[in-house]
Amino acid sequence: MKLSKIAYKPVGLLLGVGAGLVAGALFKQTWKVVGRTEDAPDATDEDRTWQEILLAAGLQGAIFGLVKASVDRAGAVTTRRLTGVWPG
Numbered sequence: 001m002k003l004s005k006i007a008y009k010p011v012g013l014l015l016g017v018g019a020g021l022v023a024g025a026l027f028k029q030t031w032k033v034v035g036r037t038e039d040a041p042d043a044t045d046e047d048r049t050w051q052e053i054l055l056a057a058g059l060q061g062a063i064f065g066l067v068k069a070s071v072d073r074a075g076a077v078t079t080r081r082l083t084g085v086w087p088g
Contacts, residue, residue: 008079008087012072019071023064030063031056 031040040056041048079087 002085005087008075011079012075012087015071015075016068019068020064022071023067026067027060027063030059034059 027040032038035041035052035056040060041053043053043057045053076087079085
């Protein structure tokens with residue numbers, strides 16, 4: 001395994017944690033508008049409908065995926081600019 005890949009591992013891990021935090025905050029704000037409630041439903045919320053639960057889960061997954069891919073790509077591009085090597 002190349003040294004650049006090994007060196008990028010902790011950076012990628014930190015970026016992933018940051019992406020998760022950003023995605024969680026973004027989903028929470030989005031759900032306030034879409035769901036018209038403060039908290040998104042859990043799958044086991046008895047008083048919530050299937051439609052509401054599945055909408056929340058799909059929206060959360062889409063937001064997380066978008067933020068994670070954006071952060072991962074930006075991290076790789078920045079690494080290439082700084083080191084001249086693609087970390088992948």
